[in-house]
Amino acid sequence: MSREKLKDKASIKILEARKSEGMETIWDRYEAQQPQCGFGLLGICCRMCNMGPCRIDPFGTGPQKGACGATADTIAARDMTRQTAAGSASHSDHARDLGHTLIAIGKGTVQGYSIRDPYKLRIIAAEYGIKVENKKDNELALELGERVLQEFGKQDDSQLTLSKRAPKRQQEIWKKLDIFPRGIDREVVETLARTHEGMDQDYKNLIQSTMRVSLADGWGGSMIATEVSDILFGSPKPIRARANLGVLKEDEVNIIIHGHEPTLSDVIVTASQDPELIKLAKEKGTKGITVAGLCCTANEILVRRGIPVAGNFLQQELSILTGAVEIMVVDIQCVSPGIAQAASHFHTKVISTSAKASIPGVEHIDFREDNALDTAKKIIKIAIDNYPNRDKTKVIIPKEAMDLVAGFTAENIFYHLGGKFRASYKPLNENIANGRIRGVAGVVGCDNPRMGSGSSHVALVKELIKNNVLVVQTGCAAIECAKEGLLTPETAIEMAGEGLKEVCKAVGIPPALHLGSCVDNSRILIACTEMVKEGGIGKSLDELPVAGAALEWMAEKAMAIGWYFVASGALVVFGTPMRISGSQAVYDYVTKDMENITGGKWAFEEDPIKAAHLMIDHIDRKRKALKLAPMMYTQSYTVTGHLPSE
Numbered sequence: 001m002s003r004e005k006l007k008d009k010a011s012i013k014i015l016e017a018r019k020s021e022g023m024e025t026i027w028d029r030y031e032a033q034q035p036q037c038g039f040g041l042l043g044i045c046c047r048m049c050n051m052g053p054c055r056i057d058p059f060g061t062g063p064q065k066g067a068c069g070a071t072a073d074t075i076a077a078r079d080m081t082r083q084t085a086a087g088s089a090s091h092s093d094h095a096r097d098l099g100h101t102l103i104a105i106g107k108g109t110v111q112g113y114s115i116r117d118p119y120k121l122r123i124i125a126a127e128y129g130i131k132v133e134n135k136k137d138n139e140l141a142l143e144l145g146e147r148v149l150q151e152f153g154k155q156d157d158s159q160l161t162l163s164k165r166a167p168k169r170q171q172e173i174w175k176k177l178d179i180f181p182r183g184i185d186r187e188v189v190e191t192l193a194r195t196h197e198g199m200d201q202d203y204k205n206l207i208q209s210t211m212r213v214s215l216a217d218g219w220g221g222s223m224i225a226t227e228v229s230d231i232l233f234g235s236p237k238p239i240r241a242r243a244n245l246g247v248l249k250e251d252e253v254n255i256i257i258h259g260h261e262p263t264l265s266d267v268i269v270t271a272s273q274d275p276e277l278i279k280l281a282k283e284k285g286t287k288g289i290t291v292a293g294l295c296c297t298a299n300e301i302l303v304r305r306g307i308p309v310a311g312n313f314l315q316q317e318l319s320i321l322t323g324a325v326e327i328m329v330v331d332i333q334c335v336s337p338g339i340a341q342a343a344s345h346f347h348t349k350v351i352s353t354s355a356k357a358s359i360p361g362v363e364h365i366d367f368r369e370d371n372a373l374d375t376a377k378k379i380i381k382i383a384i385d386n387y388p389n390r391d392k393t394k395v396i397i398p399k400e401a402m403d404l405v406a407g408f409t410a411e412n413i414f415y416h417l418g419g420k421f422r423a424s425y426k427p428l429n430e431n432i433a434n435g436r437i438r439g440v441a442g443v444v445g446c447d448n449p450r451m452g453s454g455s456s457h458v459a460l461v462k463e464l465i466k467n468n469v470l471v472v473q474t475g476c477a478a479i480e481c482a483k484e485g486l487l488t489p490e491t492a493i494e495m496a497g498e499g500l501k502e503v504c505k506a507v508g509i510p511p512a513l514h515l516g517s518c519v520d521n522s523r524i525l526i527a528c529t530e531m532v533k534e535g536g537i538g539k540s541l542d543e544l545p546v547a548g549a550a551l552e553w554m555a556e557k558a559m560a561i562g563w564y565f566v567a568s569g570a571l572v573v574f575g576t577p578m579r580i581s582g583s584q585a586v587y588d589y590v591t592k593d594m595e596n597i598t599g600g601k602w603a604f605e606e607d608p609i610k611a612a613h614l615m616i617d618h619i620d621r622k623r624k625a626l627k628l629a630p631m632m633y634t635q636s637y638t639v640t641g642h643l644p645s646e
């Protein structure tokens with residue numbers, strides 16, 4: 001459990017040093033919570049009304065119903081549904097804000113933003129039915145922004161990205177099951193209404209809502225966030241960078257940007273390159289300014305601008321505990337309250353910027369698009385002015401920082417797999433069909449002290465690639481694998497099985513491809529859809545030899561992601577179950593019966609090697625059903641040891 005499984009050397013170094021100085025971290029607080037409430041873990045505690053809280057006795061000797069009569073099945077399913085709605089709302093509200101930025105660009109009321117991918121602007125605008133000929137970028141931005149925002153309020157129609165992009169068979173299944181989502185806001189509101197006391201009590205009906213609201217996110221909100229981010233900040237291209245706490249510099253002003261929205265981080269990166277500010281930083285005796293990202297903010301600016309990654313979710317406090325960070329600027333999601341306490345030990349200033357995410361004890365600077373660049377410069381100036389307060393005797397910057405390649409997308413995988421002259425998914429599908437590549441696995445999600453503190457992702461990906469499974473990644477899982485060298489073609493290719501190695505060497509890609517942030521899981525949906533369109537390895541998403549995992553899931557957003565993949569026909573493995581184990585009926589329904597409903601299902605497995613083989617077995621069953629060729633190389637390549645960080 002927790003601390004002992006942490007493998008990242010940089011994190012261990014900081015933790016050990018600061019523990020001896022009495023500084024607390026998330027691992028200490030997690031340990032202090034043990035043993036955690038068994039009713040909560042099993043999902044059989046209900047707080048939905050003021051007759052409760054009620055709990056169901058899991059041993060069958062105590063109460064089997066809440067005061068209102070709710071059973072374990074209702075309580076577990078209702079809570080899971082509500083959590084999934086919260087996760088879907090988080091991604092989708094992020095998308096809404098990006099839509100507003102697009103409109104503001106159209107109206108010319110922004111500072112520091114422009115359309116960086118006018119080509120994609122036209123492609124997406126045309127998809128939304130907007131006439132693009134002879135229109136300027138700002139005109140199209142305004143029209144598309146308004147059109148995108150309409151998706152949120154649709155009452156009966158489905159979202160455009162879903163109805164235009166999802167494979168026909170999936171759409172038929174969703175219609176038959178009555179889970180075809182309408183507008184994002186409608187689905188979130190209706191799901192919350194259904195989970196109110198005295199509303200939906202049938203667990204199957206509740207799970208129907210869970211799937212509907214998650215589909216509204218995956219094929220709607222998250223997909224909109226990805227597309228609009230590409231338009232605004234540029235579509236990613238493969239790019240080299242570095243990851244881990246060693247990207248911080250002893251002799252520079254260190255600024256960390258943390259959260260999820262590229263709107264803030266992108267303009268801070270731009271402002272940090274201002275010659276006046278660099279000059280000012282040098283006048284303070286530094287060599288310049290380093291900006292590094294954390295969590296999905298890191299992924300957003302990594303895949304587009306090659307900005308170094310300081311770390312993932314569990315490294316937010318640790319980055320401050322280096323004593324070398326002048327400011328940490330945060331926006332929304334996955335920002336732990338613990339950072340304020342970590343900062344209190346050092347000169348580090350934490351600055352919140354979103355009205356939706358206020359943190360007690362930290363300075364707030366309201367960040368708005370109309371004065372974004374000025375605000376970003378002001379924030380950087382605060383960091384520069386704070387540098388003289390750094391106590392150099394307290395600084396510990398671990399040397400670990402690993403090279404990586406990131407910036408793959410559903411569109412540019414075409415190019416890399418097919419080469420310049422036959423840019424298509426054909427080479428991928430052919431290599432799956434002929435048995436060089438077994439299939440494709442998504443390894444995504446958070447890092448969690450309950451699990452391996454990130455290490456599960458690394459073990460899982462190593463096992464998958466050595467068994468010739470091509471891996472696609474997003475979120476903090478991608479960052480963890482980057483820190484261990486799995487996103488570097490030069491090192492990771494040697495860890496892949498023979499067939500996958502041949503393909504990766506020929507194409508020049510790592511066997512694990514970094515596709516971006518959490519909302520960019522929508523890129524995986526699109527890539528799978530392209531595989532279906534290309535043909536030969538399944539006529540619908542549920543037939544493809546693919547699987548997904550978020551072993552160290554933590555956020556409710558991960559539940560939304562997992563559910564939209566299950567509803568789209570995929571196997572999804574979480575390391576620890578959602579809070580449903582107290583209801584055998586709900587557990588069996590999502591892990592067994594679901595396969596006959598959507599073609600997808602859930603599995604829960606903490607051991608990353610066993611999880612890898614659950615995924616491999618699932619992929620093999622799909623291969624068998626499709627009558628694909630036997631695997632070309634049956635012997636797995638054996639990976640020895642842990643890849644050393646530099």
Ligand code: SF4
Nearest residue numbers: 046049052054066068
């Ligand atoms: Fe208890 Fe029912 Fe109220 Fe839940 S909704 S707290 S089970 S009375």
Ligand code: MSK
Nearest residue numbers: 296334445446475476
């Ligand atoms: S940041 S949701 S801890 S992946 Fe997207 Fe990481 Fe999970 Fe947050």
